[in-house]
Amino acid sequence: MATDLIAVFCGGYTGESVISLQSARIMMDALDATRYEGLFVQVDRSGWTCTRADGQEIPFDRALFTADRGQGHERFAAALIAIHGPPGEDGRLQGYLDMLDVPYQTGGVLAMALTMSKYSTTGLLRQMGFPVAPSVVLRGRDAGTEARVLREVGLPCFVKPDGSGSSLGISKVKTADELPAALDKAFAEDRSVMCEGFVRGRELTCGVIRLPDGVQALPICEIRTTSEFFDYHAKYHAADTQEIVPAPIPETVARIVQDRSVAIYEALDLDGMVRVDHFWKDPGEQATDVVTIEVNTTPGFSAASIYPKMLNAAGIGVPGAINGLVEVMLQRTRSER
Numbered sequence: 563m564a565t566d567l568i569a570v571f572c573g574g575y576t577g578e579s580v581i582s583l584q585s586a587r588i589m590m591d592a593l594d595a596t597r598y599e600g601l602f603v604q605v606d607r608s609g610w611t612c613t614r615a616d617g618q619e620i621p622f623d624r625a626l627f628t629a630d631r632g633q634g635h636e637r638f639a640a641a642l643i644a645i646h647g648p649p650g651e652d653g654r655l656q657g658y659l660d661m662l663d664v665p666y667q668t669g670g671v672l673a674m675a676l677t678m679s680k681y682s683t684t685g686l687l688r689q690m691g692f693p694v695a696p697s698v699v700l701r702g703r704d705a706g707t708e709a710r711v712l713r714e715v716g717l718p719c720f721v722k723p724d725g726s727g728s729s730l731g732i733s734k735v736k737t738a739d740e741l742p743a744a745l746d747k748a749f750a751e752d753r754s755v756m757c758e759g760f761v762r763g764r765e766l767t768c769g770v771i772r773l774p775d776g777v778q779a780l781p782i783c784e785i786r787t788t789s790e791f792f793d794y795h796a797k798y799h800a801a802d803t804q805e806i807v808p809a810p811i812p813e814t815v816a817r818i819v820q821d822r823s824v825a826i827y828e829a830l831d832l833d834g835m836v837r838v839d840h841f842w843k844d845p846g847e848q849a850t851d852v853v854t855i856e857v858n859t860t861p862g863f864s865a866a867s868i869y870p871k872m873l874n875a876a877g878i879g880v881p882g883a884i885n886g887l888v889e890v891m892l893q894r895t896r897s898e899r
Contacts, residue, residue: 565599566639567629568888569664571655573604576647577730584864586644590615592884601629601638605645605655627662640891641666642884643860647726651860652678665891667834669859677830677859678725681756684854690829692822693853696759699724703749708741711757718760721745723752734760761853763841766809768823769861769872770836773886774893777827779820780872784809805868807875814847822852830857834887837861837869 570593572586573579586602593600601620602613612622612629621630628635641659643650643666650668653675659666668674677683681699688694698714700707711719721744723731731751733744748755769780786804809816823838837858843851861869873883 565595565597566888566892567631567636568593568598568600569603569627569638569641570600571603571605571641571643571645571650573606574645574647574650575607576726578646578726579606581862581864581867582645582650585646585862585867586642588863588865588870588880589642589644589884592881593888594881594885597885598639598888599631600642603641605649627659627664638664640664640888640895642887643668644863646860646862648678652725665895667887667891669830669832669834669836673831673833674859677832677857679754680722680724680758680856681754683830683857684758686830687826687854687857692826692829693850695761695853695855698757700745700755700757701753703745707745708738711741712738715757715759720758720760721748722756722758723748724754724756726751758855761841761843761855763843763851763853764811765839766811766819766842766852767837767839767868768819769869770823770827770832770838771873771878771883771887772833772890773878773883774889777824778876779824780878781808781875782811782816782819783807783868783872784811785868805871807868807871811842812847815842815852818847818849818852822849822854826854826857832857832859834859835861835863835869835883 570586570590572582574582590600604611610624612620614620623635628637641664643655649655651674653671656666656671656674681697684694684697696715698711718734718736721733721735731748733747735741735744765785766782768782771778784806788802819840826838827836839856841853841855863869870880873880
């Protein structure tokens with residue numbers, strides 16, 4: 563029985579490539595081998611390579627997006643994108659696949675390009691009426707930069723590279739003296755930097771996914787860490803970080819977070835697996851007591867990542883999610899023919 567050929571994109575151009583390779587392996591292992599054969603398509607600045615799950619290199623035509631499994635070149639039926647950061651999270655890879663008419667599980671070019679920028683995302687959400695923290699974007703620095711941040715955002719605040727993920731280059735700034743070093747750190751990661759006002763509360767994150775039966779919110783995760791914030795070390799290395807699924811919060815607040823996350827998913831025209839991060843001003847139970855911080859359009863999917871835990875808590879599981887995403891892509895392809 564012939565199996566559809568599925569590309570699992572991994573790698574990328576940033577320090578998140580290590581997490582991407584782990585995410586891609588989880589996706590690859592979850593594919594139903596009776597229906598699909600996954601091939602890794604690893605992207606880096608030196609070129610693209612195509613390999614089987616066991617590492618065997620496969621002849622690959624990047625221009626036609628085909629691979630030769632031994633019976634001549636075949637076109638990939640669909641693509642799972644597990645690249646965190648450029649070029650898989652900023653719309654570039656989506657544009658390539660659109661030109662080749664190959665379906666993929668993420669949002670489209672415009673949605674991905676926009677949400678790659680933290681400032682553009684929260685700015686649009688603010689315009690749409692969603693509660694977000696105050697923020698300012700910096701495209702460079704001059705003698706008045708630090709005073710502007712203190713005036714428009716205040717302290718404490720977070721200084722973030724505008725387009726990086728996995729909390730790379732982010733600092734929490736409590737005093738004016740800490741601001742110059744935080745800006746140096748963020749600008750080392752990105753040419754644009756966002757400074758965002760601090761929101762005091764409990765950190766909650768909610769997954770949203772589109773499966774064959776429609777869009778749904780996953781059980782909420784509460785993140786607890788002894789670090790100043792949920793940085794790269796706290797996410798992937800700290801032994802005392804807690805990721806509690808489902809979050810121990812009132813049902814009213816859970817419904818606000820889930821409804822908000824789905825509304826943002828749909829308002830930004832997203833697709834596939836998305837994670838929306840919020841802070842809840844405990845003990846309030848009004849919509850304004852939940853402030854949205856960030857939207858992750860290709861969330862981490864490694865064994866240490868939150869998203870698989872939410873899928874398991876929902877009763878969907880990782881194989882159910884991955885094969886469901888592929889089914890949605892292939893249905894979309896058939897309906898457009």
